[in-house]
Amino acid sequence: MSGTYAVETSGLSKRFGARVAVDNLDLRVPRGSAFGYLGPNGAGKTTLIRLLLGLTRATSGMMRLLGHPIPAERAAALSRVGAIVEEPRFHRYLTGRENLAVIAAAREREAHARIEGALARVGLAERADERVSTYSLGMRQRLGVARALLADPELLILDEPTNGLDPAGIHEFRGMIRGLVAEGRTVLLSSHLLDEVEKICDAVAIVDHGRVVMQGSLAELKGDRQTILIGSGDGVRVQALLAAHPAVRSAAKTPEGIRITLRPGYPLSAEDAAADINRFLVEAGLAVHRVEPAPASLEERFLELTSRLGVAA
């Protein structure tokens, strides 16, 4: 094992004619983490994955996988990388097991011995001898994960891996990813599903228009901003009153209630500020049925950082 980062890119760009899909991208994925590569549809997530895996050529820039420069040492790097790119594809007339055997043949000798374990891990052992044409999309996704595991991967690159999974399948999938990370593997998970990334990943890069606009741990991304959620029958008046409160930087109406962000450097803790604001609103004659400190969500940060802010607003 060499290098601090499982994935490292510097100034990486990919152009399709005049369109820039990946724009001077600098990305660092720490080893042993579940890393979310988060961006809206069309942000260039799949293109980056295709570049990393050598499926298409970069226009310019540097990339390293598991310490190996790509494309110079691509074979050595990919021997320890498992990947799902877009929807996993198979020979539909072959069984699940045969499809894995085909891929195992292109990998090291030991890969064939991993087929049973991989099938068991994704819960397909009992259906492994059925043709893939009879599989649901969710089963094909799981077979795709099994195929990625044949490499005994140090790094798993998964592109929108929960597509097609039912809620129970998504829950199992999260557990499986956490299990893989607990074994010391790195998982790079590309997704536009904020909730998914927030529940699975330790660190995130937010990408938009082919550029990483921010990367770091989830806590770093959410920042140290303190927010409080307030429930009241008269949200409009709450917003108007709070605009004058010294603790409040902003107040926004959300489906859960009025979410207020405290001014940076406000001397009280979120709990004390919540009590103070409650007193303020009640003294103003408002009925308040909910006041609670609420951590900033990745969704808010994502919307702030990406060009979708205007759309969401």
Next chain:
Amino acid sequence: MSTATLAPGQPAPQQQGRRLVAAEFLKLRRRRALVMATLLLTVAPMIVSYIVLAVLHASNPGKYGPAGGVDNLGGSLRLLSQIGVVAAVLIGVTAGGGDLTAGVFRELVVTGRPRFALFAARIPGGLALLLPAVAVGFSVAATASVALAGPGPAPGGGLLLEYVAWLALVMSLGFVLALGVSSLLDSRATSIGILLTWQLAVAPLLLQTGKLDPILLGDALKRFEPGAGSPSLSLTTAIVVIGGWTIAPLAAGAWRTHTRDA
């Protein structure tokens, strides 16, 4: 390169090659329609033609000679070479374009295996399906030609071996041409259309003109066909033509496999 110099997780090339070939063969032999078509185009014509010859001989021995013998062997194997080459095209096209059509080529590329190795494995993998089927068809013809030879001369071992080599050459050439073309193009249907049109219509027409004989396969293959009469091409020219028709499609297919976006 010795195994000692390989990076971790990198298999020895020979082992790797054998497993890739076995996987290619698996992908082809599990296609029932392809296997059925191959048998129909290689074994069935031989069975049918010898049954017809035997029935004709039994019904009117004065008019129709014995079903076996050297002459009928030559005729039936020429038939096998013409019909069987369609099987070679079908197998070649499937081997060349099957992974791409199914979207599995991308999955193979992300294993890190060199694309040339992925392409090269298709050659023995496809021949492993084609040549045994041709061998069965040949065996039917050879057995019938000996068993039903009657009072006439039965083919000897030497002649049979010459026919085996010639058939293997014809079929392998049809296969590599199809493999190369289908690896070059994105559509199996287009590849099959182009190849069959070439094989069954364009090439015979061009041969009729007599002007392109030195660069077409027909005369070059005839140079090696047992009992085909006086050759129109020298041995060297025939070898060069066959070499060209082997190398050019394979090189084109390998290049496209290497350079295409997966």
